[in-house]
Amino acid sequence: MSNNVQLNAEGKLKHFLSIEGLDKCLLTEILDTAESFAGMSTQQVKKVPLLRGKTIVNLFFENSTRTRTTFELAATRLSADVINMNIATSATSKGESLLDTIRNLEAMFVDMFVVRHALSGAAHFIAQQTAPHISVINAGDGQHAHPTQAMLDMFTIRQLKPDFSNLRVAIIGDILHSRVARSEIQALNTLGAAEVRVIAPKTLLPAHVESLGVSVSHNLTAGLKDIDVVMMLRLQKERMTSALLPSESEYFKCFGLTEEKLKIAKPDAIVMHPGPINRGVEIDSKVADGPQSVILKQVSNGIAVRMAIMAMAMQTSPSVGRNAASTPSMAITGAV
Amino acid sequence: MLEISELLNNLETALKHIIGQRQLVNPLMIGIRTGGCWIAEQIHQRLAISEPLGLLDISFYRDDFSQIGVNPNVKPSQLPTNIEGRDIILIDDVFYTGRTIRAAMNEIFDYGRPNQIVLAVLIARDGKQIPLNPDCVGVSITLNADQRIKLTGPNPLAIHLETIDTVA
Numbered sequence: 137m138s139n140n141v142q143l144n145a146e147g148k149l150k151h152f153l154s155i156e157g158l159d160k161c162l163l164t165e166i167l168d169t170a171e172s173f174a175g176m177s178t179q180q181v182k183k184v185p186l187l188r189g190k191t192i193v194n195l196f197f198e199n200s201t202r203t204r205t206t207f208e209l210a211a212t213r214l215s216a217d218v219i220n221m222n223i224a225t226s227a228t229s230k231g232e233s234l235l236d237t238i239r240n241l242e243a244m245f246v247d248m249f250v251v252r253h254a255l256s257g258a259a260h261f262i263a264q265q266t267a268p269h270i271s272v273i274n275a276g277d278g279q280h281a282h283p284t285q286a287m288l289d290m291f292t293i294r295q296l297k298p299d300f301s302n303l304r305v306a307i308i309g310d311i312l313h314s315r316v317a318r319s320e321i322q323a324l325n326t327l328g329a330a331e332v333r334v335i336a337p338k339t340l341l342p343a344h345v346e347s348l349g350v351s352v353s354h355n356l357t358a359g360l361k362d363i364d365v366v367m368m369l370r371l372q373k374e375r376m377t378s379a380l381l382p383s384e385s386e387y388f389k390c391f392g393l394t395e396e397k398l399k400i401a402k403p404d405a406i407v408m409h410p411g412p413i414n415r416g417v418e419i420d421s422k423v424a425d426g427p428q429s430v431i432l433k434q435v436s437n438g439i440a441v442r443m444a445i446m447a448m449a450m451q452t453s454p455s456v457g458r459n460a461a462s463t464p465s466m467a468i469t470g471a472v
Numbered sequence: 473m474l475e476i477s478e479l480l481n482n483l484e485t486a487l488k489h490i491i492g493q494r495q496l497v498n499p500l501m502i503g504i505r506t507g508g509c510w511i512a513e514q515i516h517q518r519l520a521i522s523e524p525l526g527l528l529d530i531s532f533y534r535d536d537f538s539q540i541g542v543n544p545n546v547k548p549s550q551l552p553t554n555i556e557g558r559d560i561i562l563i564d565d566v567f568y569t570g571r572t573i574r575a576a577m578n579e580i581f582d583y584g585r586p587n588q589i590v591l592a593v594l595i596a597r598d599g600k601q602i603p604l605n606p607d608c609v610g611v612s613i614t615l616n617a618d619q620r621i622k623l624t625g626p627n628p629l630a631i632h633l634e635t636i637d638t639v640a
Contacts (some may be wrong), residue, residue: 149540167543172529176547180556181582184532186542435506444542447532 141263149448151263154281155322163326167291168443172422175439176213186447187216190247193219195237195262197228197253202411202435203275203285207250210442216248219274220334234258235265242267247354248450249273256315271449279315285410286319287412289443290327292434293365296406301322304331304362307350308400309369309418310390312340313378316410317369320347325349335359337391356391360400368393368409368419384417394420399429406430473498474621474631477611479594480511484518486608487561487592491519494590497560502526504576507549507565510625511594515563526551528562556584565623567593570604593603595621595631 142157144150150311176182192211196204202222202309211218221241223229228237234331242302248271250261256278263272276282297303305324311334312315325348332350345352353359360366371387381387396408407419407429417464424431493557501521505510509527512594516525531546562576573591580586597615615621615633622632 169542169544169546172532172546172548175550176512176532178551179582180584184584185578188534288567447537447542 141260148451149445151259151272151274152283152445152449153259153263153272155283155286155319156281158326160326160328163287163290166287166441166444167294169448170287170291170437170441173213173443173447174440176440182212183215185215187211187214187247187445187450190214190216190450191245192216192218192248192250192446193241193246194218194275195223195241195249195253196253196272197223197258198276199419200252201251202274202438206435206438207275207284209437210446211250213439214443214447218448219246234262237261239265242270246270248446250275252276254278258384266445271446273445276310276315279313279455281317281319281383282315282410283319283323284438284442284445285316286323288438289320289367289410289435289438290323290440292408292430293406294436295433296430297364298460300327300329303329303364304333305329305365305367306333306335306353306357306359306363307367307369308335308356308393310340310372311336311345311369312342313372314369321348321350333359333363335391337381337387356393356397357400359373360397363401364405365394366393366398366401366405367380367406368405368413370410371410371414371417384414388417392418392420392423393423394417395422395426409421412433474611474613474633475594476594476629476631479631480514480518483592483594483608483610486610487515487519489591490590490592490608491561492635494588495510496561496588496590498523499559499561499590500526500552500555501561501563501578502528502551502580504530504562504564504572507623507625508563508593510623510629511565512563513626514629521590523552527609528576528579530572530575530579532605533579535571535575535584551580554584555586557587558584560586562589562591564593565595566621567591567596567606567609569601570600571602573604573606574602582588594623597621620623 142151142153157262194204208218248391250273251262258277259272259274274281274283287372307317321332334350335353335356409431413419413424495634500523501512501516502510512525527550529547531543539616591606593606594610596606596609597610620634620636622634624630
């Protein structure tokens with residue numbers, strides 16, 4: 137499957153499906169744009185008119201609180217109209233195919249789909265099948281990718297630790313089932329992090345995980361040494377199909393992040409978690425609510441980062457509809 | 473023909489006059505990125521305004537987003553949190569179509585409702601497309617169809633009048 141489907145003919149973002157296939161320059165552009173959107177929080181009216189008149193459909197085939205809510209907030213802050221499709225009560229539950237659902241929504245003059253689906257590749261599939269003017273944003277597909285989560289985490293890291301080239305990041309927990317982990321690893325490597333270390337029991341690591349560009353540890357205590365960013369992952373109980381772990385309490389004992397274990401990482405290390413957190417399973421409440429935790433900052437940053445991605449994906453090709461005779465160059469006066 | 477120091481002198485004089493005429497109280501000066509900020513820095517200094525200069529990036533308020541997309545060089549605007557009831561001096565380098573000023577005012581009003589806004593520009597040129605006018609100018613000029621103005625800066629600040637190749 138070609139990742140170039142994400143870019144238009146000019147190399148600009150058209151769909152946002154996966155970090156894979158996007159270069160450092162584009163990821164940095166997303167982060168820089170998000171920074172300006174984050175600055176909007178001081179405005180009395182927290183809204184810009186960029187996507188006025190555009191219709192965005194949140195197509196969530198899987199449950200979500202944070203992601204769906206922040207996508208909705210991001211879209212409304214860009215002045216778009218947002219429809220939240222409740223799949224449980226939609227025609228999909230009556231047996232309508234995914235493609236038929238898409239075709240029907242297209243007929244309602246939609247401009248963007250934000251898709252979460254339990255099957256890997258669902259967002260890619262929709263991007264390939266949908267009408268050319270529609271953009272698709274992947275809000276999580278199966279165990280494949282969750283690229284907007286990765287970008288909001290990169291944004292959060294950059295706010296606190298701007299130099300990726302000195303950064304050692306540990307991703308801890310259920311790497312095997314985690315679409316977040318895959319996207320984080322790709323984003324960190326693309327942005328040039330010094331080291332990405334995965335720490336997990338062997339049963340929760342995919343085969344040949346090193347090929348993703350990570351170092352591997354099976355011991356939390358040893359693995360946390362010299363770490364700047366501790367990324368905890370949720371133990372994905374709903375995706376566990378076989379007995380990969382003896383018990384949750386056993387898991388917490390070995391891989392749960394406690395205050396004591398956190399002391400092994402660098403003193404100014406930050407603790408991240410994409411949520412929802414399982415307190416006492418992968419992370420102790422004292423750490424989740426502690427001074428090194430940036431978990432709620434991640435949630436806030438999700439709005440600005442998703443605004444940036446949606447705004448960038450909605451820009452049409454620069455050569456289309458541009459009237460050269462009446463459009464003065466930006467370089468000239470910065471004024472039109 | 474366009475000497476920057478002379479234009480800045482003109483603009484300073486015109487602004488001092490209008491500050492008195494419109495009775496601006498403790499005015500807040502805001503420059504529009506990028507050229508407008510350079511001009512605003514100069515005028516801010518000349519008028520000895522104590523409050524820091526506000527910076528406005530209108531990228532998210534442009535009316536041509538659907539044609540040109542997000543400006544990749546967008547920077548956060550830096551305005552005081554409360555501009556409710558304030559007297560504002562809005563500064564840009566060149567007044568041309570008027571669309572930048574429309575966008576700037578839309579953004580300002582999203583921060584609060586100012587008492588009044590005075591628009592000051594270094595150069596007003598012909599070609600306006602919406603019914604807005606600057607209140608003070610350094611100079612007003614008319615350009616040929618193949619001419620354009622380019623401001624470079626911030627150090628040194630200079631104006632260049634260029635002739636462009638006709639678009640095919």
